[in-house]
Amino acid sequence: MENKRRDRKRNPARRAPSKNPKRRLLIVCEGKVTEPDYFRGFERWARNNTVEIVIPNQHGVPLTLVRRAEKLKYDAESDAKREDDPFLSFDEVWCAFDVDEHPNLNDARQLAAARGIELAVSNPCFELWLWLHFRDSPGARHRHDLQRMVRDHLPDYDKHLHFDQVSEGFTDASRRARRLHEDAQAEGEPDRNPTTSVFRLTESISRNDSAPSVAGR
Numbered sequence: 001m002e003n004k005r006r007d008r009k010r011n012p013a014r015r016a017p018s019k020n021p022k023r024r025l026l027i028v029c030e031g032k033v034t035e036p037d038y039f040r041g042f043e044r045w046a047r048n049n050t051v052e053i054v055i056p057n058q059h060g061v062p063l064t065l066v067r068r069a070e071k072l073k074y075d076a077e078s079d080a081k082r083e084d085d086p087f088l089s090f091d092e093v094w095c096a097f098d099v100d101e102h103p104n105l106n107d108a109r110q111l112a113a114a115r116g117i118e119l120a121v122s123n124p125c126f127e128l129w130l131w132l133h134f135r136d137s138p139g140a141r142h143r144h145d146l147q148r149m150v151r152d153h154l155p156d157y158d159k160h161l162h163f164d165q166v167s168e169g170f171t172d173a174s175r176r177a178r179r180l181h182e183d184a185q186a187e188g189e190p191d192r193n194p195t196t197s198v199f200r201l202t203e204s205i206s207r208n209d210s211a212p213s214v215a216g217r
Contacts, residue, residue, distance in 0.1 A: 023091040030097035041163025062108035099123035122196040133169030
């Protein structure tokens with residue numbers, strides 16, 4: 001009888017956590033087309049399939065985005081606790097939005113800091129980050145100027161953005177954005193025009209344990 005029990009087919013046990021599990025990231029985007037297109041393309045390029053991108057049903061100001069991200073973060077943590085599965089929660093939660101002319105920016109930043117939510121902020125707009133894939137800092141610009149300038153390099157930009165259209169300039173964009181960020185910080189004007197912290201988010205996506213380093217690609 002004992003031998004029969006030993007020979008009986010066993011159901012596979014729940015797989016133990018791997019030594020270096022993939023990090024789960026959540027990105028809540030302000031934009032409905034450009035930013036999601038870019039981040040989806042970038043995650044494929046970086047070979048990271050653990051990024052979830054959420055686009056709110058209604059266009060919202062930064063404070064609304066942070067509140068949405070806070071709710072999603074809390075729900076994921078609750079699911080992880082209920083299912084006793086820590087991998088259901090997010091390792092990082094990000095909001096990506098423009099400075100533009102939005103109200104309550106300081107409130108959004110304060111709430112994000114209090115809730116452990118990271119921000120990828122572009123001033124004046126996400127098009128600055130795209131421009132840096134092609135050229136160095138354009139100086140302080142209005143968002144309409146930057147949108148027009150980007151269209152000079154991407155004629156179909158108003159429809160959809162394919163990451164392979166800008167991938168060759170990614171390393172340059174990261175370097176240029178970091179320099180703008182560090183200069184603004186050193187001069188006591190964080191998030192001034194022109195700055196973008198999207199480079200921090202792309203670094204986090206490419207830092208996934210299963211993904212190769214994209215530095216120097």
